Amino acid sequence: xxxxxxxxxxxxxxxxxxxxxxxxxxxxxxxxxxxxxxxxxxxxxxxxxxxxxxxxxxxxxxxxxxxxxxxxxxxxxxxxxxxxxxxxxxxxxxxxxxxxxxxxxxxxxxxxxxxxxxxxxxxxxxxxxxxxxxxxxxxxxxxxxxxxxxxxxxxxxxxxxxxxxxxxxxxxxxxxxxx
Amino acid sequence: xxxxxxxxxxxxxxxxxxxxxxxxxxxxxxxxxxxxxxxxxxxxxxxxxxxxxxxxxxxxxxxxxxxxxxxxxxxxxxxxxxxxxxxxxxxxxxxxxxxxxxxxxxxxxxxxxxxxxxxxxxxxxxxxxxxxxxxxxxxxxxxxxxxxxxxxxxxxxxxxxxxxxxxxxxxxxxxxxxxxxxxxxxxxxxxxxxxxxxxxxxxxxxxxxxxxxxxxxxxxxxxxxxxxxxxxxxxxxxxxxxxxxxxxxxxxxxxxxxxxxxxxxxxxxxxxxxxxxxxxxxxxxxxxxxxxxxxxxxxxxxxxxxxxxxxxxxxxxxxxxxxxxxxxxxxxxxxx
Numbered sequence: 263x264x265x266x267x268x269x270x271x272x273x274x275x276x277x278x279x280x281x282x283x284x285x286x287x288x289x290x291x292x293x294x295x296x297x298x299x300x301x302x303x304x305x306x307x308x309x310x311x312x313x314x315x316x317x318x319x320x321x322x323x324x325x326x327x328x329x330x331x332x333x334x335x336x337x338x339x340x341x342x343x344x345x346x347x348x349x350x351x352x353x354x355x356x357x358x359x360x361x362x363x364x365x366x367x368x369x370x371x372x373x374x375x376x377x378x379x380x381x382x383x384x385x386x387x388x389x390x391x392x393x394x395x396x397x398x399x400x401x402x403x404x405x406x407x408x409x410x411x412x413x414x415x416x417x418x419x420x421x422x423x424x425x426x427x428x429x430x431x432x433x434x435x436x437x438x439x440x441x
Numbered sequence: 442x443x444x445x446x447x448x449x450x451x452x453x454x455x456x457x458x459x460x461x462x463x464x465x466x467x468x469x470x471x472x473x474x475x476x477x478x479x480x481x482x483x484x485x486x487x488x489x490x491x492x493x494x495x496x497x498x499x500x501x502x503x504x505x506x507x508x509x510x511x512x513x514x515x516x517x518x519x520x521x522x523x524x525x526x527x528x529x530x531x532x533x534x535x536x537x538x539x540x541x542x543x544x545x546x547x548x549x550x551x552x553x554x555x556x557x558x559x560x561x562x563x564x565x566x567x568x569x570x571x572x573x574x575x576x577x578x579x580x581x582x583x584x585x586x587x588x589x590x591x592x593x594x595x596x597x598x599x600x601x602x603x604x605x606x607x608x609x610x611x612x613x614x615x616x617x618x619x620x621x622x623x624x625x626x627x628x629x630x631x632x633x634x635x636x637x638x639x640x641x642x643x644x645x646x647x648x649x650x651x652x653x654x655x656x657x658x659x660x661x662x663x664x665x666x667x668x669x670x671x672x673x674x675x676x677x678x679x680x681x682x683x684x685x686x687x688x689x690x691x692x693x694x695x696x697x698x699x700x701x702x703x704x705x706x707x708x709x710x711x712x713x714x715x716x717x718x719x720x721x722x723x724x725x726x727x728x729x730x731x732x733x734x735x736x737x738x739x740x741x742x743x744x745x746x747x748x749x750x751x752x753x754x755x756x757x758x759x760x761x762x763x764x765x766x767x768x769x770x771x772x773x774x775x776x777x
Contacts, residue, residue: 267450300578304525307571323557327564335567335600339593342574346590400557400617 279319286312299345307338324400460552464541472694473503475733483741513683518581525579530688532572536565537695544702545620547712547722558619562703570596573667577677588676591666595657598755603654605763606647609770610707613640623711630715635708641770648708650759655700662740666748701732
């Protein structure tokens, strides 16, 4: 193998890609399999970080950064926040419940995994374009959100507004002693 | 092997290595000497000497501190979550240094000029919250756990006004590219974003809100609830010894440097001179270190707030003002 800049860049890219895939999968496994809740969330955060790297490989740095900012910076932190407010106690399960949850989660996982695998097998894949197809700049995204996908955009804002109102309604009554 | 001497390629590799080493050295150097200033400046305020034994004017004190930190034993508390305990310092320090990679120090001195530079800094600086929180939680220590809960609440509260201010700023500059943002402010101090009153009359207020949020995001006094030593010993870092603590320390100062550098770039005209003379790296450093000095100045001038005061300030004062600033900016942009 001749050692040229091109092969070197390709090698680095391949190593990074493998690293991101490994981090995504490992994080996902930790998120599901670990016993302590804090470790689960850490695994989730690692998985999101790896996913952000994969988005970068798909030529969309904006999406990658948003993935970090929103999923790692906001969602994982919010989950941690909720965990801090809740009382954590390690629950002990009977063997029957362990088997039941095992079987139940296997069935639920299959319900997602089998259609996904079928979808991957059946769909006709395009060869990857060598360069970026569209620019995918923030301007394009903003224009698309406010014109073509305006309705979905507005619907999302309605959902968020409802969530805020709901949170206010829940918090409205305030804290009562001994409740 | 002749192909290895491809000119551009070799230069690019040298550039990459130099910047990587340089940025890490810059972060460590700042941690060392800002911590010296952090002891010297209050000593002037309080009519004391401060460190003066090690080296002239105490200049070798950071080296002595570094040797002390490096030679200490790394202890892990019984009952601690060992993996997370050891992962936490890395998760705090790596993003802090990565943020430095998009900061343009001068017209030509920029490690990586990315179009989304501003977003890069904000997305990576969001990670350190998780790191600090994990460190506090994994320590298996009451004080550290309280600090972990505090850091999460505090950072959620202060990220909102910070991002709202930045949204209004980006609406004015039309760009996430830090280089472009600085270029727009060329010419003199009246063209800096902090005085761009034609875009929004609240710009100076926006700068003050940015500065307050930056203090809170990097857990600095008067918002250092994470490390409130009078109530929580050393907060989230209580159980860390040696270089484990040292990494948190480097990360704290790296976050301050990133925050001050970003304040300089976004509001104070980056490397441009206030009077249009001799733009360059020195102006950037002067402004950045003035902001760093202000951070230390604030720490030794104001007592630590209460936690409720901290959250009230964000939710009841800063967020409404930031929202008002956003609306005024939008209206001004539409009208003029």
